[in-house]
Amino acid sequence: MSARLNPRPLARVPEPAVPHSRTPRAERKKLRILDAAAEVVARRGYAGATLAEIAAEAGTQAGSIYYHFESREALIEEVMRHGVGLSFAHTRACVERLPRSASPRTRLETAIRAHLEMMLAESGNARATSRLTGQIPPEMWQRVNAVMRAYGAYLDRxxxxxxxxxxxDPAIDRSAFRMLVIGAANWVPEWFRPNGRSSPGQLCDLLVRMAMEGVATRRRSRAAA
Amino acid sequence: MSARLNPRPLARVPEPAVPHSRTPRAERKKLRILDAAAEVVARRGYAGATLAEIAAEAGTQAGSIYYHFESREALIEEVMRHGVGLSFAHTRACVERLPRSASPRTRLETAIRAHLEMMLAESGNARATSRLTGQIPPEMWQRVNAVMRAYGAYLDRxxxxxxxxxxxDPAIDRSAFRMLVIGAANWVPEWFRPNGRSSPGQLCDLLVRMAMEGVATRRRSRAAA
DNA sequence: GTCTATAACCGGATAGAC
DNA sequence: GTCTATCCGGTTATAGAC
Structure with missing residues (x-):
């Protein structure tokens, strides 16, 4: 169970077809299992996430998971879909909340900040998503990749x-730029501790600054570059 | 078996105590298993890397691995040690190769470039190392972390x-800056394909530029930031 | 809806032949 | 040094009680 992002209500991410469980009671339980699964996947990776540990985290038994999900694979696929969806929805919501007059640069900076905010606020889902990238079986990757590509395309625009x-600079490789920034952000939950020198907000500032202006000063010492 | 870095001979990383295998024949085999293990760990993660798959990749049998390594854990620990060692050694070698007159900024830029070069050249070892981070059991992490900290401290200097x-800028959180740059670099092997728009060299340029100067131009459109 | 029990399988580790 | 055979523990998935 991870702390939700503090102030701003997030646009709800549309979930794909739900097999069983019409009752709100069951729906809540399903979400709890999903959340637990994200946490365990974040900790153990794709292969290491066992149903027993997920069940324990969700306060149930391994066998019970099969009432809510068709298989372990289906559960993990939904974890990933959910994780990407959270980031996409939050980023888009933050950008769309900007005044129409906001410059493209401001929009981009807002998106970068929003992505990192979500990584920090939903560290279970966020870490799960980046952990699963490159580890899930090819067929699953193909399906999930559609969502990822949509998010990537949005950022690219x-x-x-x-x-x-x-x-x-219009000359940069924009796709490489995007992946470098995403990479920096996705690594944050692995090392960031709130007690450290920077707050989450300051960290977002630093990432945006790095991407946009860098940390160098104008000054150069005598030696050649 | 991953492609070694092209031109520059790397400073040899000192390996910790070798249990068996004095003969050069066995030593080669051991290295081959180590390399195979890195590849499989990069693919499957910590929990998913099976001895059978590692053995197949190394051209041997699962049982045979135990002649060279005490256990699966010991093997994986050495994979990680080796991976971090490669990066550290290469980065340090590149920086030390600079003329004495090189500015601190040039040294730092060289280090960033070197780290990313190694990620690209040794993508098996490199991906294995970043995959393993945060997934290995605590006692193992504690031991390996000593090497990681040494590398981190070197970069911090x-x-x-x-x-x-x-x-x-002396005011930035230097440790956060380091981790953001490392994060961006460590994610590269997950998405970079040599056929893409940028070459490895151009990608290194972009990362250094992002860290130092950013991609923004002086120009600002009318809207407020 | 959730539990317990269990079937079928798989992976790490060891023993012993060669 | 490497292989094959085997033991043991843990994991997914299902069946059936409640």
């Missing part, structure tokens, strides 16, 4: 708009 | 020197 407006 | 010289 923001980057392209900033480039078209001349606010970022 | 480079960052601190650049800050002291006024070449990067």
């Amino acid at each position: 923001l980057i392209a708009a900033a480039a078209a407006a001349g606010e970022i | 480079l960052i601190a020197a650049a800050a002291a010289a006024g070449e990067i």
Whole structure:
């Protein structure tokens, strides 16, 4: 059970077809299992996440999971779908909340910040998603990848708009830029501890700054670059 | 079996105590198993890497691994040690190869580039190392972490020197900066394909540029930031 | 809806032949 | 040094009680 993101209500992510469980009681339980699964996958990775540990985390028994999910694979696929959906929805919501007058650069910066915010707020789902990337079986990857690509394409449009407006260098490899920023953000839950020197907000500032302006000063010492 | 880094000979990483196998024949086999294990761990993660698959990749049988390694855990621990050692050694070698007159900023840029170069050149070992981070059992992590910390401390010194010289903003959280850059680099092997728009060299340029100067232009469109 | 029990399988580790 | 055979523990999935 991970802490939800504090202030802003998130746009609800549409879930794919639910097999059983019409009652709200069962629906809640299913969500709890999903959340527990994300946590365990984040801890143990794809192969290491056992139904027994997921069940314990969700306060139930391994066998009971099969009432809510067809198989272990189906459960994990939904964990991943849910995780990507959370990031996408939060990022899009934050960008769309901006005034129409916001510059493309501001939109892009907002998206980067939003992505990292979600990584920090939903660290179970977020870590699960990045852990699962490159580990799930090919057929599953193919299905989940559709959602991932949609998110990637959304970010790419923001980057392209900033480039078209001349606010970022139009010559950069935009897809590589996107993946470098996402990579930096996705690694954060692995090392960030709230007690450290920076707060989550400051960390978001630093990532945006790195991407946009870098940390270098104008000054150069005498030696050649 | 991963492609070694092309031109530059790497400083040899000192390996910890070798239990059996004095003969050069056995030593080669052991290295081959180590390399195979890195590849399989990169693919399957900590829990998913089976001895059978490692053995197949190394051209031997699961049982035979126990002649060279005490246990699966010992093997994986050495995979990780080896991986971190490769990065550390390569980065340090590249920085030390610079002329004495090189500025702190140049040293730092060289280190960032070197780290990413190694991620690309040794993608099996590199991916294995980042996959293993946060997945290995606590006692193992404690031992391996000593090496990781040494590498981190080395990078921190480079960052601190650049800050002291006024070449990067002394006010930034240096440890967070380091982890963001490392995160961006460590994610690269998951998505980079040599056929894409950028070459490995261009990707290194982009990461260094992001860290140092960012991709933004001076220009700002009318809207407020 | 959830539990317990169990079938079928798989992976790590060891023993002993060669 | 490497192989094959085997033991043991743990994992998914299902059956059936409640």
